[in-house]
Every structure is written in structure tokens, then in C-alpha cells.
Amino acid sequence: MVDKARLKNIWEDILTLFLEKALSLRFDICTCELCQKKMIELLLRQFSPFYIEENSFNYEEIKKRLIKENSKKLFIEIEKVIEEVSKNPPHPAWEDREKEFDMLLKKIKEDRGIDFSRYHRSILKRRIALRLLVHRLNSYTEYLKILAQDPSEYNELFDVLTINVSEFFRDTEVWESLKKILERIIERNNSENTPIVMWSAGCAKGEEPYSLSILMQEIDRIKTSFTIYATDIDEKVLEEARLAGYNSDVLKNVDEEILKKYFKFFQGRFYLKEExxxxxxxxxxxxxxxxxxxxxxxxxxxxxFIYFTKPLQEQILNKFYYSLKDGGYLVMGKTEVLLKEAKVIFREVDAENRIYQKMG
Structure with missing residues (x-):
């Protein structure tokens, strides 16, 4: 006979586990015991009870099965409940976390001159949360004190706020299409006897602009000079980019012939040649x-662009429009979509690879 006192709704364990994970990077809302209790209470209403003895031999097996069968629902319901309770906490609001976050962004702008206020807040919060976890902090106010006491923390913060992971010739199909574009640019500038100017915006550690330089050398029809401006907001990665030394993992798309031609191997790294x-x-x-x-x-x-709000995307696209020569080209990320408002100033050249041309 089953002892009812020993029965437990297995969903309590599952929901507690998944909720704790979801809240681990949420410093923008209250995650106190009362709020978490309310969240669990609301979540349990969304899942039919499944009672079982906690010490049952197949307890873990059943738990894994339920998670697998309800994985999508779990994430959806947890996100809904977090938002609901954060907007209507079961206690008086003791802290304005959004105001704290605004103060942090203001501090960054004042100290380093970088304005993140028009970036997507949710992405910024997730990334800043990684630094709060490292320091075992519970609020943005506490992190403000860290920045004030130790300015070198900005280097670590910018590492998580900016994406510095790339590789040479990332998305090879884009570079195949880009080669045709470059041939057109070279032909036009050769005939006009004007230098070729290119811009890698958000260049990280230099893999992209150096890929562009290699491709230009390989086309080898240039009768004029060419310059590639590579820009970023992270001074630390710009310093690394200037050294031009790379591990093999970012060179997986580079042909062996190209590797031998333009790189030299030294002390475990591949260094680009001066040419x-x-x-x-x-x-x-x-x-x-x-x-x-x-x-x-x-x-x-x-x-x-995925990090920018729509108004900032519009502003930057206008900036790019005025930067480009008539008939100049813009290449965006494969997951990014050109704003419909910008389609009156840029025409689509290669939809799949997100290549556009400035219209006069």
C-alpha cells in the first residue's frame, strides 16, 4: 500500500530546477523568496500533477521523460510567469531596477564615452549579468561601485558586451558572392583611376578585414591602391587585431595554399604577412x-545590427548611405534583415547573402 504522506508532485522539482536556471541571469527583476514562491505556485497550475514516491527507483527516469515531453512548454510558461510576477510582485516594490540599469548605462557613457542606451536592453542585461555573477553581486548599484573602484573592470565588461568571436571567411557562400562584387568595384575604380576604400564595421579581432585583404590580393586585377578601415568600440580587441596572430580554430575556412601563401607559423600561432x-x-x-x-x-x-534598437538601426543605415559612394555596396549578417524603410535607399543585390547596393 502506498503511503500518501510520501507522495510528491514531481513537477515541483522540475519547475524549481528550471526556474532557478532562468532566474540566474535576471538581475533586472526581483528574485526574492516570495517572488519565486509565487512563480512556482502559478507554474504548477499549468502542469497536471504527477504524484510519485520521491524515493521510487524510477523517480529520475520519470522526471527526465516529463522534461523531454514538455520542454517547449516549460520554457514558454516559465518566461510568461517571470514577466507576470515581475510586473506584479507579491510585495511592495523595494527597488527600481530599471532606474539602476539606466544609472549604469549613464556611468559607462560618462567614463568611456560609449552610449549603450539605444542598444537592445534585454541583450545588454543578459551580458552584464555575466559580470555580476563573477563578482557575486545582486544589483546594478553594487556593480556601479566595482566600476568606480576598479576601472580595469571595464575591459572585462566590454569583452562580454561586444561580440569578438569570428573566423576567416566566415559563411563561405557570402565570400563567394562578395568576390563578384569586388571584381565589379575593381573594374570601376581601375577605369576611374581612383583608390578603393572599404570599411569593416565591428571588426572584432580582424578576421573579417584581413579576409577581405586576402581576397583582394587573390583577385589580383588591381591597378590602383586599396585601403580597408577596420573599426570597433573595443580597444582591447583592436590591439589584438593589429598583432594579426591567430589560432588554427579561426582558420578552418582557409585553403592550405592560402595559408602557406599569406601566413607564417610561429610559436603555435599563424601570423599574417605584411603584404x-x-x-x-x-x-x-x-x-x-x-x-x-x-x-x-x-x-x-x-x-x-541585432544589438541595436530600430531607431538606432535607421540612424546607422543612413550613416552608411552617406558613407558610400554612389553604387557602393553594403553587406549585412545572414540573420539580419534590412529595415523596410531602408529599401528606398538600398536595392537588393543578393538576398540570400544580405548584400545591398546604394541607390542614387
Whole structure:
């Protein structure tokens, strides 16, 4: 006979586990015991009770099965409940976390001159939360004190706020299409006897602009000079990019012949030769506020727009429009979509690879 006192609704364990994970990076809302209790209470209403003895031999097996069968519902319901309770906590609001977050963004702007206020807040919060976890902090106010006491923390913060992971010739099909675009640019500028100017916006550690320089050398029809401006808001990665030394994991798309031709291996790393480096000029530039670069033939700005709000995307697209020469090209990330408002100033050249051309 089953002892009812020993029976437990297995969903209590599952929901508690998943809720704790979901809340671990949420410093923008209250996660006190009362709020978590209310969240669990609401969540249990969404899942039919499944009672079983906690010490049963198949307890873990059943738990895994229920998780697998309800994985999608779990994430959806948890997100809904978190938002509901955060807006209507079961206690008086003791802290304005949004105000705290605004103060943090203001501090960053004052200290380093970078305005993140028009970036997507949810993405910023998730990334800043990683630094709060490292320091075992519970609020943005506490983190403000860390920044004030230790300015070197900004280097770690910018590491998580900016995406610095890339590789040479990332998305090879994009580079195949881009080669045809570059051939057109070279032909036009050769005939006009004008230098070719390109801009890699959000260049990270330099894999993209150096890929561009290699591709230009490989086309080998250039009768004029070419320069690639490579910009980023992270001074630390710009310093690394200038060194032009890379591990093999970012070179997986580079043919063996190209590797031998343009790189030299030294102390476990591959270093680019001067004939590639000399065409790339690295500089600090904040797309949200800095001056632009003029008379550009090609702009590559991939996987950067996802961090910007729509108004900021519009502003930057206008900036790119005025940066480009008539008939100049813009390359965006494959997961990014050109705003419909921008389709009156840019025409689609390659929809799949997100390549656009400035219209006069």
C-alpha cells in the first residue's frame, strides 16, 4: 500500500530546477523568496500533477521523460510567469531596477564615452549579468561601485558586451558572392583611376578585414591602391587585431595554399604577412555616435545590427548611405534583415547573402 504522506508532485522539482536556471541571469527583476514562491505556485497550475514516491527507483527516469515531453512548454510558461510576477510582485516594490540599469548605462557613457542606451536592453542585461555573477553581486548599484573602484573592470565588461568571436571567411557562400562584387568595384575604380576604400564595421579581432585583404590580393586585377578601415568600440580587441596572430580554430575556412601563401607559423600561432596587413587600418569608432568614413566602395557590417534598437538601426543605415559612394555596396549578417524603410535607399543585390547596393 502506498503511503500518501510520501507522495510528491514531481513537477515541483522540475519547475524549481528550471526556474532557478532562468532566474540566474535576471538581475533586472526581483528574485526574492516570495517572488519565486509565487512563480512556482502559478507554474504548477499549468502542469497536471504527477504524484510519485520521491524515493521510487524510477523517480529520475520519470522526471527526465516529463522534461523531454514538455520542454517547449516549460520554457514558454516559465518566461510568461517571470514577466507576470515581475510586473506584479507579491510585495511592495523595494527597488527600481530599471532606474539602476539606466544609472549604469549613464556611468559607462560618462567614463568611456560609449552610449549603450539605444542598444537592445534585454541583450545588454543578459551580458552584464555575466559580470555580476563573477563578482557575486545582486544589483546594478553594487556593480556601479566595482566600476568606480576598479576601472580595469571595464575591459572585462566590454569583452562580454561586444561580440569578438569570428573566423576567416566566415559563411563561405557570402565570400563567394562578395568576390563578384569586388571584381565589379575593381573594374570601376581601375577605369576611374581612383583608390578603393572599404570599411569593416565591428571588426572584432580582424578576421573579417584581413579576409577581405586576402581576397583582394587573390583577385589580383588591381591597378590602383586599396585601403580597408577596420573599426570597433573595443580597444582591447583592436590591439589584438593589429598583432594579426591567430589560432588554427579561426582558420578552418582557409585553403592550405592560402595559408602557406599569406601566413607564417610561429610559436603555435599563424601570423599574417605584411603584404596583407599593410592594407588594413584599425581604429576606434562607435557607430552610434562617432563620425563616419567617407567615399567608401564597400561596407561590411555583419551581425552587429541585432544589438541595436530600430531607431538606432535607421540612424546607422543612413550613416552608411552617406558613407558610400554612389553604387557602393553594403553587406549585412545572414540573420539580419534590412529595415523596410531602408529599401528606398538600398536595392537588393543578393538576398540570400544580405548584400545591398546604394541607390542614387
Amino acid at each position: 596583407i596587413k599593410k592594407h588594413v587600418e584599425f581604429k576606434y569608432l562607435d557607430l552610434a555616435s562617432s563620425e563616419t568614413i567617407r567615399n567608401v566602395d564597400l561596407i561590411i557590417c555583419r551581425n552587429v
